[in-house]
Amino acid sequence: MSDASRFAQLCLPHLDSAYNLARWLTRDTQDAQDVVQDACVRALKYVGSLQGDDGRAWFLTIVRNAFYDWLARNRPAEVVHDDNDTVEAAADLVTPGPEQVAVRNAELRVLGDALAALPAQYREILVLRELEELSYKQIASIVDVPIGTVMSRLARARDMLQRSPVLYAIGGQTARSAP
Amino acid sequence: MKCSDATMLIGAYADGEADRRLTRSVRQHLAACPRCAAKHDELAALRARIRTEVPRYVASSSLRASVLASIDAARRADPARVRISDRWRWLTGGALAGCAATMLAWFVGTTVIAYQENHDIAVEAVTSHVRATLGNHLIQVASSNQHTVKPWLSARLDYSPPVQDMEKEGFTLLGGRIDYLDQRAVATLVYRIRDHTIDVFVCPRAVRMPPSPMRTIRGINVAHASGAQMDWLAVSDVSSDVLGSFVQSLARGGATQ
Numbered sequence: 001m002s003d004a005s006r007f008a009q010l011c012l013p014h015l016d017s018a019y020n021l022a023r024w025l026t027r028d029t030q031d032a033q034d035v036v037q038d039a040c041v042r043a044l045k046y047v048g049s050l051q052g053d054d055g056r057a058w059f060l061t062i063v064r065n066a067f068y069d070w071l072a073r074n075r076p077a078e079v080v081h082d083d084n085d086t087v088e089a090a091a092d093l094v095t096p097g098p099e100q101v102a103v104r105n106a107e108l109r110v111l112g113d114a115l116a117a118l119p120a121q122y123r124e125i126l127v128l129r130e131l132e133e134l135s136y137k138q139i140a141s142i143v144d145v146p147i148g149t150v151m152s153r154l155a156r157a158r159d160m161l162q163r164s165p166v167l168y169a170i171g172g173q174t175a176r177s178a179p
Numbered sequence: 180m181k182c183s184d185a186t187m188l189i190g191a192y193a194d195g196e197a198d199r200r201l202t203r204s205v206r207q208h209l210a211a212c213p214r215c216a217a218k219h220d221e222l223a224a225l226r227a228r229i230r231t232e233v234p235r236y237v238a239s240s241s242l243r244a245s246v247l248a249s250i251d252a253a254r255r256a257d258p259a260r261v262r263i264s265d266r267w268r269w270l271t272g273g274a275l276a277g278c279a280a281t282m283l284a285w286f287v288g289t290t291v292i293a294y295q296e297n298h299d300i301a302v303e304a305v306t307s308h309v310r311a312t313l314g315n316h317l318i319q320v321a322s323s324n325q326h327t328v329k330p331w332l333s334a335r336l337d338y339s340p341p342v343q344d345m346e347k348e349g350f351t352l353l354g355g356r357i358d359y360l361d362q363r364a365v366a367t368l369v370y371r372i373r374d375h376t377i378d379v380f381v382c383p384r385a386v387r388m389p390p391s392p393m394r395t396i397r398g399i400n401v402a403h404a405s406g407a408q409m410d411w412l413a414v415s416d417v418s419s420d421v422l423g424s425f426v427q428s429l430a431r432g433g434a435t436q
Contacts, residue, residue, distance in 0.1 A: 004253040010397055013309045015246060016374075017416065019238035033242050040246050044253050056398025056416065111232040129194065130229045133375070133418035136196050138398075155190045162225055 007047045010055030011040070017056060017132050018063045024127045025067045027116050031074075039066040057138040064124065064142060071120075078120070114164035122157035129154060180208040185215045193222050195420040235374040300361055300412070301389040301401040307358045307367075308378045308399065308414040317376065318354040318369050328355045332366045340366035340381040341409065343432045350377070350425060360412075361387055372425075375417035379429065384410055393419050404430035 001009075011018075018039060023032040039062045050058050072079050115123060128139045140147045180188075185208050191197045192205040209216045238246075311317045320331040329342040335357050344352065350370040358367040358380065365382040388410045394401045402413045402422040413426040 002254060004250050007253070008250055009309070012246070012250070013312060014398060014416070015243060016235075016237045019242065020236045023236040032236075033239070036238070036242060037245065037249075040249060044249065053397045054395065059398075111228055112234060115229075115233055126229070130226065131233065131235045133416075133421070135419070136191070136194070151187055151191055151196075154194075155187050158190065158222060158225060161229075162221070 003044060003047050006050070007040075007044050010047065010050065010053070011043050011059040014056045014059050018059055020131060021060055021063050021124065021127055022067060024116070024123055024131075025064075025120055026070070031070070035066050035070050036063060038070065039063040042066060054138065057134070057141050060128070060132070060134075061142045061144075110167060111161075114161055114166040117164060117166045118157065118160055122153065122160055125150065125153050126157045126161065180204050182208075182212060182215055185209075185212070186218065189215065189219050189222060193219065193226065195418075230373055237374065299389070300387055301394050301403075302396055303360055304378070304380055304401055304412050304414050305396045305399050307360065307380075309397075311356065311358065311367075311378065312376065317356065317378075319356040321354040323352045323354075325352060328352065328368070331355065332357070336364060336366055338366075338383050340368075341406075341432070342368060343429060345370060345425070345429070348425070348428065349373075370425075372417055372421065375415055377413055377415040377417060377422065377425070379426070380410075380412040380414070382410055382412075384408060388412065393423055395419065402426040406430040 015036070018036050019032060022035040022039070023029065026032045026035055039059070042065075043059055043062050046062075068079070115126060118126070125139065125143065128134050128142060134142070136147050136150045140150045143150065145153070185205065188197065188201060188205050189209075192202060197205060209219055320328055322328050322331075323346075325342040325344050329340070332342070332355050333339040342352070342355070346352070350372050353369045353371055353376075355366060355368045357364050358378075359365065360380055360382065363382075365380050368379040368381060370377045370379065384405065388405070389401070389403055389412075392403050399414060399416055400419045400422050402419065402425070404411050404426045409430075411426050411429045413422050413429070415422055
């Protein structure tokens with residue numbers, strides 16, 4: 001089978017997953033499309049070396065790598081090195097500033113805003129678990145960390161989401177739905 | 180179990196990622212500790228909110244088109260030329276006997292793989308699901324009404340598949356189509372939960388079914404359950420716990436119809 005056919009068979013069915021991940025990471029429609037296109041070019045090139053048949057986890061790994069490369073090129077200030085200590089430290093420092101709250105989109109609801117305001121390391125883990133419904137094992141291979149780290153990071157991400165200042169800044173769901 | 184240990188394990192428990200032993204000890208702890216029980220409820224509420232309020236974005240048709248175009252370009256650039264040159268290098272480099280042995284191994288290997296692939300109903304179901312999704316012919320009869328979908332399917336098959344309304348459980352019926360499994364036409368129901376599409380193949384028990392109730396093939400989950408007369412095979416990229424309980428409740432409901 002040619003690489004193009006392999007890609008069509010193993011990766012193309014997961015294009016929506018790829019776009020969803022890229023869209024939440026870049027927080028922008030056009031940037032997400034660029035990241036996915038870059039990821040497809042890489043996937044076409046390397047699909048020959050794909051072992052096993054989990055095309056979804058493999059493709060999402062490439063999308064994630066393409067995103068971090070894009071981030072380093074376009075927003076180097078936001079790059080956080082992915083060892084646990086710095087991630088934890090950075091997470092404590094990052095509170096959503098006005099520019100992050102401004103990322104808010106009219107059609108997005110409050111909880112989506114709070115998710116968009118989380119640091120990328122926590123956003124990606126929530127998107128992979130809650131929206132893509134991947135197993136801890138798949139997430140561990142995509143993010144390239146041990147399963148224990150997936151568990152602790154997920155717990156922390158959920159905690160941060162629940163206590164997100166964005167939820168309180170806008171008044172939360174109950175206050176907003178009141179007339 | 181201490182509360183400090185429970186905090187992290189509650190997440191794994193709620194995600195269906197705890198093994199049997201861990202599940203039991205988390206359950207015992209939750210029954211005994213109101214503070215951790217409240218944390219668990221809070222987590223369940225948060226997950227429910229994420230799933231209803233946070234959008235799952237889908238690729239636009241223009242992005243899909245441009246990806247398809249790059250596949251086409253790669254197909255044109257790729258063809259057999261590279262492979263032939265590889266093979267010539269191999270032929271001149273390797274001994275003839277080695278080459279013959281490799282050919283034999285390759286022949287046996289591919290035959291076995293082809294045999295397994297062809298005879299694996301779960302692989303066939305995933306292939307049908309992917310083909311239908313890509314080719315945009317997922318649904319031939321579009322209706323959320325089971326009383327419209329069922330007669331449409333029955334009229335085109337030699338059996339009458341049970342079609343169930345699963346809206347209460349959160350699964351919306353989108354419609355159905357006729358697809359092929361194990362060289363026969365079978366009823367295929369299409370449901371949606373959140374933004375994931377689920378194909379459910381419903382067929383009389385004569386069709387060979389996979390031995391294991393849950394498998395993952397190319398990142399897509401396949402869940403199987405049997406009722407009195409029918410088999411249900413559900414295929415989707417939704418998580419395996421959701422898909423497994425869905426197909427089992429279909430099989431239970433279908434048995435009583």
